[in-house]
Amino acid sequence: MISRLRRLPRLPLPSWSWRITWVYLTLMLFLPLGGMLLKAFHVGPADFWQIATSPEALATYKISFGLALIASVINGVFGLVIAWALIRCRFPGQRLLDTLIDLPFALPTAVAGLALTAVYSEEGWLGKPIHELFGIKVAFTSLGVAVAMVFISLPFVVRTVEPVLRSLDMEQEEASWCLGASQTQTFFRVILPQLLPAILSGVAQGYSRAVGEYGSVVMISSNVPFKDLITPTLIVQKLEEYDLPAATVVGSVMLLFSLVSLVVINRIQIWGQRYQGAEAA
Amino acid sequence: MTFVTPPLEDVQPPKWVKPTFTMRLQKLGPVLIVLLACLYVGVVILLPAIAVVVQAFAKGLAPFLENFQSEELMSALRLTLLDAAIVVPANCIFGLAAATAIARRKFRGKALLLSVIDLPFSISPVVVGLMLVLLYSPTNGLFAGIINSLGWKIIFSTPGIILATIIVTFPFMAREVIPLLEEEGWDQEEAAKTLGANDWQVFWKVTLPSVRWAALYGLILTTARALGEFGAVSVVSGNIRGQTQTLPLFVEDAYKQYNTELAFGAATILGGVAIVSLLMKMLVERMLEHDRTTRGAEDS
Numbered sequence: 001m002i003s004r005l006r007r008l009p010r011l012p013l014p015s016w017s018w019r020i021t022w023v024y025l026t027l028m029l030f031l032p033l034g035g036m037l038l039k040a041f042h043v044g045p046a047d048f049w050q051i052a053t054s055p056e057a058l059a060t061y062k063i064s065f066g067l068a069l070i071a072s073v074i075n076g077v078f079g080l081v082i083a084w085a086l087i088r089c090r091f092p093g094q095r096l097l098d099t100l101i102d103l104p105f106a107l108p109t110a111v112a113g114l115a116l117t118a119v120y121s122e123e124g125w126l127g128k129p130i131h132e133l134f135g136i137k138v139a140f141t142s143l144g145v146a147v148a149m150v151f152i153s154l155p156f157v158v159r160t161v162e163p164v165l166r167s168l169d170m171e172q173e174e175a176s177w178c179l180g181a182s183q184t185q186t187f188f189r190v191i192l193p194q195l196l197p198a199i200l201s202g203v204a205q206g207y208s209r210a211v212g213e214y215g216s217v218v219m220i221s222s223n224v225p226f227k228d229l230i231t232p233t234l235i236v237q238k239l240e241e242y243d244l245p246a247a248t249v250v251g252s253v254m255l256l257f258s259l260v261s262l263v264v265i266n267r268i269q270i271w272g273q274r275y276q277g278a279e280a281a
Numbered sequence: 282m283t284f285v286t287p288p289l290e291d292v293q294p295p296k297w298v299k300p301t302f303t304m305r306l307q308k309l310g311p312v313l314i315v316l317l318a319c320l321y322v323g324v325v326i327l328l329p330a331i332a333v334v335v336q337a338f339a340k341g342l343a344p345f346l347e348n349f350q351s352e353e354l355m356s357a358l359r360l361t362l363l364d365a366a367i368v369v370p371a372n373c374i375f376g377l378a379a380a381t382a383i384a385r386r387k388f389r390g391k392a393l394l395l396s397v398i399d400l401p402f403s404i405s406p407v408v409v410g411l412m413l414v415l416l417y418s419p420t421n422g423l424f425a426g427i428i429n430s431l432g433w434k435i436i437f438s439t440p441g442i443i444l445a446t447i448i449v450t451f452p453f454m455a456r457e458v459i460p461l462l463e464e465e466g467w468d469q470e471e472a473a474k475t476l477g478a479n480d481w482q483v484f485w486k487v488t489l490p491s492v493r494w495a496a497l498y499g500l501i502l503t504t505a506r507a508l509g510e511f512g513a514v515s516v517v518s519g520n521i522r523g524q525t526q527t528l529p530l531f532v533e534d535a536y537k538q539y540n541t542e543l544a545f546g547a548a549t550i551l552g553g554v555a556i557v558s559l560l561m562k563m564l565v566e567r568m569l570e571h572d573r574t575t576r577g578a579e580d581s
C-alpha cells in the first residue's frame with residue numbers, strides 16, 4: 001500500500017483543497033493563537049509571573065486541576081466497569097446504556113449544568129436526601145463542581161477502553177486460568193496491563209476536558225473565589241472587569257496546559273499502539 | 282475465508298459439588314458489574330436528564346408550549362439556527378477539503394498537522410472566546426484599528442458568535458473522514474482519473490460517495506455541538522437579551538433570573554436536539570459498520 005503511494009510522484013489531488021485547509025486553519029486557529037501569544041508577550045515576564053501566581057489564580061488552579069483529577073480518576077474506575085459490562089456481559093437495556101454513555105458529549109453543557117443543578121440542589125432529587133442524611137450541600141459547593149466534571153468526562157474512558165477490551169482474546173485468559181492463576185491474578189496480571197494505555201489515555205482526555213469545562217460547572221458552582229471558582233470562570237470574570245492582561249495571562253496558562261496535555265495524550269496513544277503491535281508480532 | 286474455532290463450552294462442575302463461597306461470588310461477578318455500571322450511569326447521567334424533562338413539563342403541556350411565546354426565547358432560537366446554518370456548511374467544506382488534502386499524502390509533520398486540527402478540542406472554550414476578544418475587540422484588540430475603520434462589529438455581535446462556533450466545531454468533520462480515506466486507498470480515484478474525469482468529478486462521484494456515512498456522522502456531531510456551544514459563545518456574545526443570546530446562553534440567563542420554567546423549556550428543546558442527534562448517530566454508525574463489512578467481504 002505504502003510502496004504504491006510512493007511510486008506515484010504526483011497524486012491527482014485537487015489542489016484547491018490544500019489551499020482551503022491552510023487558509024481556514026490560518027484564519028480560525030493560527031491567527032487567534034498568535035494574537036493571544038503576542039498579547040501575552042506584551043504583558044512582560046515579571047508581570048506575567050505575578051498575575052499567573054497571584055493567590056486568586058493559584059486558588060482556582062487548585063480547584064480546577066485538583067477536582068478534575070478526582071473526577072477523572074473516579075471515571076477511570078467506573079469507565080472500566082461500564083466498558084466491561086458493555087463488552088463482556090449481556091443484559092437487557094444494554095443498547096440503552098450504550099447510548100446513554102454518549103449523552104454528555106451530545107448534551108449542550110448549559111443544559112447539563114441546569115440538569116445537575118436541578119438534581120443536586122437542596123430541593124433536588126438527590127441533593128435533598130444527601131443533605132438530610134449527611135448534612136452536605138452538593139450544588140453551589142466544590143462538590144457540585146466535581147459532580148459536573150464527573151458528568152462531562154464520563155464517556156472518555158468507556159470509549160477508549162471498549163475497542164481494546166473487544167480485541168482482547170479470551171484465549172489469553174483461558175491460558176492464564178489453565179496455568180493455575182486465580183481470577184484476580186488473571187485480571188491484574190493479564191487483562192489490566194493490556195488495558196492500561198487505553199485507560200490512561202481516557203483518563204487524560206477526560207482530565208483535559210474537565211479542566212477546561214465551563215458551561216456546566218458555572219451553573220452548579222457558586223463562583224466564589226477561593227471556594228469553588230474554577231480557572232475558566234476566573235478568565236470570564238477578569239474579562240467582565242475589563243482586566244484584559246489578567247485574562248490573557250490566565251488564559252495563556254490554560255492554553256499551555258492544553259498543549260502539554262495534548263502531547264501527553266499523544267505519547268500515551270503511541271505507547272498503547274506499540275504495546276498492541278508487539279503483541280501482534 | 283477465515284477459520285473460526287467454536288467457543289469452548291462453559292466448564293461447569295457437576296451438580297453434586299456443593300458450591301463454595303468463592304464460586305458463588307464468581308457467579309455473581311458479572312451481575313454485580315452490570316448492576317454497578319447501570320447504577321452509576323443512572324445516577325450520573327440518566328437522573329439529571331430525566332429531571333430536566335420532568336421540570337419542563339411539571340405543570341403540563343400548555344405552560345410548556347407557552348414558553349414559545351416568549352420573544353426572547355424565539356430570538357435566541359433564531360440566532361442559534363442562523364449560527365448553525367452558517368457554521369455547519371463552512372465547517373463541512375473545510376472538513377472535506379482538509380480530509381482530501383491530508384489523508385492520502387505522506388509528508389513530514391502529517392501527525393503534527395492532524396494534532397493541530399484537533400487542537401480546538403483540547404483548548405478550553407473560554408480560552409477560544411478570549412482569543413477572539415483579544416483579536417477583534419474594538420477597544421484593545423489587535424485588529425481594533427482595521428475593524429473600527431471598516432465600521433465592523435465582531436465582538437458582542439453575530440459575527441463573533443459565528444467565529445467562536447466555527448473554531449470550536451471545525452475538527453469534527455476532518456476527524457471522522459480522514460481515517461476512512463486513509464484506510465481506503467487511492468485506486469478508485471486513480472481509475473476515475475485515467476478514465477478522463479476531472480478533479481471535481483472525481484471528488485463528487487468517487488471520493489464523496491465513498492465517505493458519505495463518515496461525512497454524515499461528522500455533520501451530525503458538528504451540528505449538535507454548534508447548536509449547544511456555550512463557553513466560547515458566552516465570552517464573545519456579550520449576552521444581550523433578545524439580540525446576541527443563543528439558546529444555551531438563554532438557558533443560563535433565564536435560570537439565573539429565576540425564570541425557571543423558561544430555562545427548563547429551552548433546555549428541553551436543546552436536550553431534544555441532543556437525543557435526536559444521538560439516535561441519528563446510532564443509525565449512521567450502523568450504516569458505517571455495514572459498509573465496512575461489505576467492503577471487507579469484497580476484498581477477501
